[in-house]
Amino acid sequence: MRADPTSRIVGTVWGLLVLNTLGSAGAKTIVPLPRSLIQMVTMGALVAAFALALALNLRLRIRASAFLLLLTLLLAMSVISSVHLESGFGALFRCVRLTLFVGTLWLLSRWWDGGLTFVRHHIRMYFAVLGSVAAGLVISPGAALPDLYGGRLVGALWPLTPPQIGQYAAVIIGLTVLLVLDRRTDKVSAAVVIVPSFVLLALTHTRTATLGLFIGLALAIGSLLLTSAAARRFFTWAVLIAVVAAVGFASALQAWFLRGQSKENFSNLTGRAKVWDALLAAPRSASEELFGVGLGDKSYGGLPIDNSWLAVYNEQGLIGVGLVAAIIIVLGGVALLRPPSPARACAVFLISYCAIASYTEAGLGDASPYLLHLTVAASLLAAPATATTALPAPEVPRRRVPRWAQRSEAT
Template identity: 75%
Template sequence: MSTDAAIRPTGTPKAVGVVWALLGLNTLGSAGAKTIVTIPRSLIQMATMGALVTAFALALALNPRLRIRPSAFVLLLTLLLIPSVISSANLEVGYGALFRCFRLALFVGTLWLLTRWWDGSLTFVRHHIRMYFAALCTVAVGLAIAPGTAMPEYYGGRLVGALWPLTPPQIGQYAAVIIGLTVLLLIGRRTTRGSGAFVIVPSLVLLALTHTRTATVGMLVGLTLAICSLVMTSAAARRFFAWTVVCVTVGAVVFYSAIQAWFLRGQSQENFSNLTGRAKVWDALLSAPRTSGEKVFGTGLGDKSFNGLPIDNSWLAVYNEQGLTGVTIVASMLLVLGGVALLRPPSLSRACAIFLISYVGISSYTEAGLGDASPYLLHLGLAAALLATPATPPPLSTPAVPRRHVPRWARR
């Protein structure tokens, strides 16, 4: 394997977008809502795992010489495999832990192979938007075909995937991310208003139907930070920011009651304050007795649950499965990406990276996924690709002078 930072690849093959989409398919998950046609979980797992194996094989075919570029993010993600394997080797959570380690290794290996085309351009942003917009299209089709199945009572009437078992937080996450990225592309004039509206408007509708508070807050905060990074260099960003502040202020005053009802989702103030019961699971996890080895390396990769209940916090999930070592590595990943983003000069790529890092950081409080192959790691991978510096072409070598052009006195 060679670190190829000096040779610029001649364009990005279209098949790289296929690899990125397959990585996204692998992170869709196999557990979620009831669908119109019941899909066996084993079949979904075969499809998602097959997508990852295919992504790795295709990336290897596109990069047969194993040319990679240095990436602190992917290096730290590789180091995360160490506590994962050490803790999973005890088999306390079954052989599935080792399988998840293998899945994470394939995921990281595919990212290494793709680093050859990480050059700070917006190519992977477009792949990201297309990939998750396609997932949202399946949600919209399911809503149109079977609205009762798409908005079931057991989820409180929130939107779910009726064709593929997607949960409301997943749909909200995909919608929020592509809305934010598309808005930034519009501000940077990298897409037309028609194309932007085609993505943003239906995504906003789906986001509203999911009643996903974390995704909404993450999108708003991430967009605010990203646009602020462009304010000094972009007149369009300044205009958009000014109009957004005015519209949000007026909307908050006029529709305060409706916004409050949307955020509460019919819950009591007590249930809302303890984060829909999450706090009870967190307290039980932190108070559970652990050995020194479990504190340092965790109990092994699992399904991000504790006593049968979802943890819904990336930091506690990493602590439970990969220990304090994993928490340190994950924190380092976010700090490195955030530090690099702050050091880069203002640009649209930097703004997109800031949006993604901010969104993931906020979502990590109520969503799990930073310690295993997940959409959140894919978002951070995109941020790393946006922050990568363009490869420098090799200097032109001085051609050798033919002997017949050398003066006779110089031949002596």
């Protein structure tokens, strides 16, 4: 069955948004790619996505939601914090990027109907990205598993870091598992996605993505236990396998989890805690405390912050932190109020994953894959569109009947 042209164009727009959020910094690729070229490609993808979405929705039919309203407020806060140029002119460029990103989401909201369409677009696009990672691994294993990253898998064709690859793999594994549990896809197609993605996830040694996958899936499947026998069977088998693995492969799992790090390095989260302490200890003015210093590259003192909440606090202040928290709370609250369904389970998984990953990954306050994950969750939680109710026919005024006619009718 062929997809209709509109659905294909929406999928293309979504793919361009995914391309825009891949980033331009990462490992060395087999063919060196200048960062300026990568930035031109990613920014061009965003401009094309906005133009294509606008051409598809010229009448500007949108579906307002609390998620998009909060995201727009976060954009306004980002502009306010960036106009002071404390982070340089790059902050204004990032504001323009975020504006196009949010604008494209508004244009796509017309097709948010609580269905699984955007879930399928999400899986296809990130599986294509993982396909490029697998191709790089086959072409040049040395470049894909460099010593610089401790032998962890990176993108050898496009500069992707191990946490990025782990995130993409974990998200599509979780979504595909939920689809196959509800028989929205066949087992062969699901295996084609899940098995290679899980191998790539294991090669990245990404702890955050792995924990986010398992905890997110546990919460999502838990939301289906009362209504789905398949979910109950899967949950039972998953618990048994987890117990056997914990008992029989404890040393191997511990070695994989520690990645050869010392206990001290592991306790301070691979040096992240030092950056966090320095950021929180730095003096700030009242304006910087409330509004931040403007959109930057999510770093402090030349080192990555690697925490969404602290990155938002640094760049968009306490008000920005409040808006991001409101986005997570609103989406989570709406998901709890929805009746059990595959769409709700997918939304629970995505919200849970983003909340867990926010502790060691940045991105909730700017155009990023995490905002795309939350956008898919928002589309799943949208109420189905209803047909416009027809207006009642106007009443025809009664003709006044003379009294003599009424008397003749009565007789």
